[in-house]
Amino acid sequence: MNIKRRQFIKGAGAASASLFVPQLAFSASGPVKMGVLLDTSGPFSAYGTPMEMATRLAVKQINDGGGLQGREVEIVFRDTQSDMNNYSTFANQLVREGLDVFHGGILSASREAIRQILRQRGVPYFYNVLYEGGVCDRNTFATGTTPAQQVDALIPYAINKFGARKLYVLAANYNYGQITSAWVNEYAKANGATDVEVEFFDLSDGEFGPAVIAKIQEADSDLVVSVLVGAAHLSFYGHWAETGMNQNPDVHLVSTTFGVGNEHKVLPANQSDGMLIANNWAPDNPSVPENKKFLDSWIAEYGDTEAIHEIAVSQYHGILLWAEAARQAGGVDKESITKALESGISIIGPAGMVKMDPLTHHCSLDINIMELSGQKLNVVQKLEQREPLDTRRFCNLSENPDSNVQYEITL
Amino acid sequence: MERNLGIFLICARSQTAGLVHSRFFGEMDITAIFILQIFYAIALLALISFGLALIFGMMRVINLAHGEFLTLGAYATILSAKMGVNLWISMLVISPLVVGLWSLIVERLLIRFLYGRLVYTMLATWGLSLAMAGAMTMIFGTTTEGVSAQAGSFSVGTYQASLYSIYVIVITIIVAMVIAFVLFGSNYGRVARAAMENREMVEAFGYPINKVYMWTFVAGGMLSGLAGGILAPTTGISPYSGSAWIADAFITVISGGTGSVMGTLVSAGILGSVSSITSFIFSSASGGVALLIAALVLLRILPTGISSLWQQRNR
Structure with a gap:
């Protein structure tokens, strides 16, 4: 290849100019930092890898739309390698970087390893995985299904x-x-x-x-x-x-x-x-137009939809919900975000409406009962907007805003 | 903790009272299934331990990459079965060959420089284990792969069981007999055992000791490959599956006593029985605990392993 000096300088100039353009679009107050810890290697990577992909997709969409209040969202990610010990270590490292929000954790063991760290540091925690329910903590927001729903x-x-x-x-x-x-x-x-x-x-x-x-x-x-x-x-x-x-x-x-x-x-x-x-999520759900949009944008980003699963969608929901709260609140600081999330806020995601319950910080969700056949999930019954009644049995964050427990029932 | 204890007590109460009686003395069919379970557990423990026991016993090399050798064997079976090769050929021929070949490469490039230095072999094979897990992640991805044995089922009375569990037991018995024959009945086995006792003497007799070690390592690798292949249809395989097996394999080999494949077989028998009886009466989770306790007790009584019972007598 024969590139003339003048051409090279022109090209390099254009390239470096284009590098600066997106940064110029965002304000000078620095990026919004989103901490993310997921197992993208090891025995739980089948859960974590698609969640990480969903995180990148959601954040890319937010940034393509101009970020939050003109600020770019930056992901601060660590692979926890399916080792529960890594969660507390990495969470302590991440919070020192000054996080605005945290989305992550998969197994309940990992959630409990980091929940108190994030609470102490005042970093709003979004746990976007189906789980056993009962976490009653004003700093924590759960967007996955719980037993009362599932x-x-x-x-x-x-x-x-x-x-x-x-x-x-x-x-x-x-x-x-x-x-x-x-x-x-x-x-x-x-x-x-x-x-x-x-x-x-x-x-x-x-x-x-x-x-x-x-x-x-x-x-x-x-x-x-x-x-x-x-x-x-x-x-x-x-x-x-x-x-x-x-x-x-x-x-x-x-x-x-x-x-x-x-x-x-x-x-x-x-x-x-x-x-x-x-x-919560049915892969081929024609009744939710947002699902088609989500699948198309996933294909544009990753080629095919094979990797997507229930909790990748929950993670996507969680980030959308947080971004919506930030838009309504006009900022990403903990107090205004929490207030916005406690105002009965909702989004329409790939699995339909996700509505935050102010009393428990869990979500009302649609549930699809599905039967497996030929490696496909076929919906046999759809239940609309099931509320997190299990957690609400014990938890009322408006009466007890300082509550910091996980309620559970035993056999 | 309190909750665990509560569950334990509930399980113990509901399952021991009365049920144990009917389980062991009353019904023939459940007893048959129970015996099958014990032999199956023993067979699995023995299978995953043979390769490790051979390499450790004959060569004083602790192969910390043993779990990854098993995983590689399992992947060989899964991939060749997916490419249309008959499952039995994949398990019994391809997996041992693939891992055997891999062992040959590992022995020539890594292990042969470390003979006689136990700690170095541990360090090197631990590094190898991390590298293999990483490489398998890059090649196969992190999704769990599986293969179906399609071996069919049978019933004992009203109880259904998988035919594959019988095959696993039969294959393990055959493998144990082949190992015993090679070690005790063939010239190679005699030289290998002699090399374990006195390396210099074997060299003085003109046997190429390095060749003996090389082939022993390859044989151990082939056994691991075979075990991985046979395990493939019983479980989901991911690049990290090895970590689930290696602890059980080590506990079995150490309890059995170093330098004795026979000891490994006996300890697999004891540990397998204890864990399956416990998990049958209580729960599967407590079966794992029972296995560890049994190994602890065994090593307290026989600090150098079960094989010390007959090895001491020989000396």
Whole structure:
């Protein structure tokens, strides 16, 4: 290639000028700093990687639209590598950089590792993942589903559909699995179930031997609820199909977590066919035009939509909600953001309306009960705007603004 | 903590009273499933430990990348099965060959410079383990991959079980017999065992000791590859799957005693039984705890492992 000196100078000048243009568009008060901690490597990366992609997409859209009050939003990201110890270490590093907001954390263990750090430093915390509910903290905002929205939709539907009476819950052995299985027990009993057996599995335990199925059969269960989490637990579904239990007309399988990490796309179709789940986001939802817009912008950014899953959408919702609050408040400082979020603010996202509940800092959400078939999630029932009734049972942030606990029920 | 204890007590109460009686004495079918579970747990422990036991026992090399060797074997099976190769050929032929070849490269480029320096081998293989996990992430991505065994199922009375669990047990028995035959019945095995006892003497007899070590490392790698291949249909595989296995493999090998594949087999038997009995009566989570406690007790009684029982007598 032969470039003349004059041409080179011209080109370089244009390139450097174009580098400055976007910065000039934003005001001089510096970028808005958004801290993000997610597991984008390790056993929980199937959850975290698409969430990180959703974060970048949402922030890009905000910046393309002129930022917030003319300020660019800057992501300060660290990969927590599926190691819970990294969360507190990295969160302490991040808050020292002067964060305006924080969006991140996946497992409930990770949330509890960073929640107090962010609270102390006064950094508003958005936890955008479905979880066991109950966090009552004015500094924390949850945009994922909780058991009152998800479990209380899924379990009654399955009990009615299959006439189930005896439930067997397989749960991950940490706070999410333990508290969620207690909610399953409560909602199942309230809907006419007579027996609810619960068995816990450590997160790294991937060996589901013959005894697991035998115990389910010995308990004479007719509905199996999977509250399993992470890569190692995936083997349960293979084992379920291998033993022919997926063909057994007397036992049915539902899950609170399946599909959240795109498990249905990873496993062969025969391992998930017929399973019921209940999520906020339905991948092919024609009734929400925003979903189409979201999918198109995702394709423009990443090529295809394969990676998107429930909690990537929750993360996107969380950032949209925060940006909307910042717009209404006219600033990103903690007090004005919190006030705006407590004004009954809402957005329409890829999964429909997401409305912040001022009393609990959780969201009212649409829920789609879906049946798996051929690696696809087909909506069988849509429930509109379910409120976070579980957390509201205990939590009232307008009466007790200093509250800082996670309420839970036990088995 | 309080909650955990509460759950534990509830489980203990609801499941031990009466049920245990019917479980062990009353019904034949559940007893059969229970025995199958014990053998399955033993087989899994033995399979994931063989490669580690061979390399550690024969060569005094602690292979901290053992988990990644297993993972590589599992990926070999999954990928070749996805490319249309018969699953059994993938598991029993391709996986051992792939990991065997990889072991050959690792031995020539890394391990052979470190013989006799235990701590250095740990450091080097730990680095290798991180590098392999990173490389597998770059090649295969972080999504969990799986392959279905499609082996079918069978029932004992009203209880359904997977045929694949039987295959796992049978394959493990065959592998154990092949190892025993090679180590005790073949010339290679005799030389390898002699090299473990007295390296200089074997060299003095004119055996190329480095070749012996090389092939032992490759054999250990092939065993790990085979184990990874057989595990592939039973679990989801990600580049980090190795970390879930390596702890169990190490506990089994150390409890079994260094330098004895037989000891590994016995300790797999004891630890597998303890963990499956506990998880059958209580819960799967407590089965893992029971395994650790059993290993602790074993090592308190026999600090150099189970094999010291018969090895001391020989000396």
